[in-house]
Amino acid sequence: MSNEGLIIPERSRDIGDFLVGRLIPFRKKRMVGPFIFIDHMGPTTIKKGHYMDVDQHPHIGLSTLTYMLEGELMHRDSIGTEQRISPGSVNWMVAGSGVTHTERTPNDLRDDVEFTAHGYQIWVALPKHLEDIEPEFHHIDFEQIPQWTDRNATFKLIAGKGYGRVSPVPVHSDLFMIDITSQEQYELHISGELEGEIGICIVKGSITACDDSIEQGNMLISKTEDACKITLQPNTHVLLFGGKPFPEERYIHWNFVSSSKEKLEIAKTKWNNKEFPKVPGDNTYVPLPVPRF
Structure with missing residues (x-):
């Protein structure tokens, strides 16, 4: 591929009753702009006894972006937030100096209701x-x-700025995340519309770039300033994300992100000592993972 840097396959892992595909970080590409972590949740059938439940866990140095395509989640955090998220909406949590939160299947969907859960959990470094x-x-x-349409494609600007528009999500750096769907073949123009590094996550269908075909379940990394022509094939759904990279390196350990390794060590000690703020009324606790050697 002449000017695409990398094609990253989705690596699947099972977290209890939920199948998650990790896109970044990847050994050859740790970040795309300020985006440092992307998990693809599902699609998974949620039914009685099998729920999406993530117990109380901490974050520092980042913002989380939760974006659901199907299904719903209930978010609770240590600053007192209790917010249900439905498809197409955005939950944006700024962890900063330290926060804990949980994400669970809502109580009213935990009986005999059966539905599909499908979405993305994304971390953006501060x-x-x-x-x-x-x-x-x-x-x-x-x-x-x-939201807008161009020929036969529908665009949604989830976060940041692009294509002459600005999302209301209060981001802290130059970035973009755009949801694009096309029922018919569509030539995607990027030059002059977006700034910085770009990742193209293929949710459904396939794209053609620089004479190569990339199928769903993969992510394409490129540079907006020299991106070659990208064509969405019929019935294709993609997410574009990226932005200007930071001048400093970012380190990541478990749920912690920082430009300082020392801050990561402090956060690890605080979590082990249960010194982080807690989600009100929640006594669950996800232990710090033990390193494998």
Whole structure:
């Protein structure tokens, strides 16, 4: 591929009753712009006794972006937020100096209701000077997300800026995340519309780039300034994400992200000592993983 840097396959893993595909970090590409972690959740059938439940766990130095394509989740965190998320909406949690949260299947969907859960859990690293800001939470409804059509394609600007539009998600760096669907073949123009590194996650269908075909379950990494022509094949759904990379390296350990290895060690000790703030009324605790040698 002449000017595409890398094609990353989705690596599947099972977390209890939920199948998750990891896209980044990847050994050859740790970040795309400020995006440092992307998990593809599902699609999985949620039914009685099999739920999406992530117990209380911590974060520092990043913002989490939860985006559901199908199904719903209930978010609770240590700053008192309790927010249900439905398809097309965005939950944006700024961890900053430290926050804990849970994500679970809502109570009213835990009986005999059967539905599909499908979405993305994304981490965006904070700029170095903002890594220790106070935690925040923002929910943006589907109706607030900028949406438009171009020929036979539908665009949704989930976060950041691109194509002359700005999402209401309060991001802290130059980035973009765009949801694009096309029922027919569609030539995607990127030059002049987006800035920085770009990742193209193929949710459904396939794309053609630089005479190569890339199928669903893969992610293509490129540079917007020299991206070759990209064509979405019929019935294709992609997510574009990326932005300007930070000048400093980012380190990641478990759920912690920082430009400082020392801060990661401090966060690990605090979590082991149960010194992080807690989600009100929740006594669950996910232990710090023990390194394997």
